[in-house]
Amino acid sequence: MMYESVTGNEESYVISTNEMTGNFAYIDNQNLYMATHRAEDPWDVDMRKFRAFLREKYNVVYAYLFMGAFQIERQDMYRAFQEYGYVLIFREHGMELKGKKKGNVDVDVVFEMMRDNFTSARMERAVLVSGDGDYFRTVDYLVDMGKFERVLLPSRKNASSLYKQLSNRYFAYLDTERVKERLQRQRKRQGT
Numbered sequence: 001m002m003y004e005s006v007t008g009n010e011e012s013y014v015i016s017t018n019e020m021t022g023n024f025a026y027i028d029n030q031n032l033y034m035a036t037h038r039a040e041d042p043w044d045v046d047m048r049k050f051r052a053f054l055r056e057k058y059n060v061v062y063a064y065l066f067m068g069a070f071q072i073e074r075q076d077m078y079r080a081f082q083e084y085g086y087v088l089i090f091r092e093h094g095m096e097l098k099g100k101k102k103g104n105v106d107v108d109v110v111f112e113m114m115r116d117n118f119t120s121a122r123m124e125r126a127v128l129v130s131g132d133g134d135y136f137r138t139v140d141y142l143v144d145m146g147k148f149e150r151v152l153l154p155s156r157k158n159a160s161s162l163y164k165q166l167s168n169r170y171f172a173y174l175d176t177e178r179v180k181e182r183l184q185r186q187r188k189r190q191g192t
Helices: 029-037 047-058 072-084 106-119 133-144 161-165 177-183
Strands: 003-005 014-016 022-028 060-068 086-090 123-129 148-153 171-173
Touching: 022 029, 022 047, 022 106, 029 060, 047 060, 047 072, 047 177, 060 106, 072 086, 106 123, 106 133, 123 133, 133 148, 133 161
Parallel strands: 022 060, 022 123, 060 086, 123 148, 148 171
Antiparallel strands: 003 014
């Protein structure tokens, strides 16, 4: 059985390469968070349910969660995301910029999508989770190459109009009532 490092260094999470072919998801976590929290009816995505949704509906075997800069105080959240089945990717910043800059993961997302497209025999198609129009050219290219499954737009209100140029087959909204009902984190009741 062959093994490969998911993040590219020897100490990272290791997976078997014999059995994991399917679609790869690339999730702009800041865009997902901001779009759902700035929606007309704000909501929290249950990340455990979301990972299951990606696996069941879109055959996602690898879900890359682009997190921005690493923050030591969020280690419990990072650990939970890994337990749910996400591969976390952090944005590298110089020491002088840490804590002063937003995640700005766009280049990292595009790089990983294109690298996997050209080098991974395990990736069938890409699934993108973001409404950011900066990804449109990459999405359009992957559609033309037959290597794109779907862009999952977290919010109708905050999605780039560029994605409307695609066939309906290539995009879906996460803020429909049916999808929200399935993915929304249940708020804890007061006093229980």
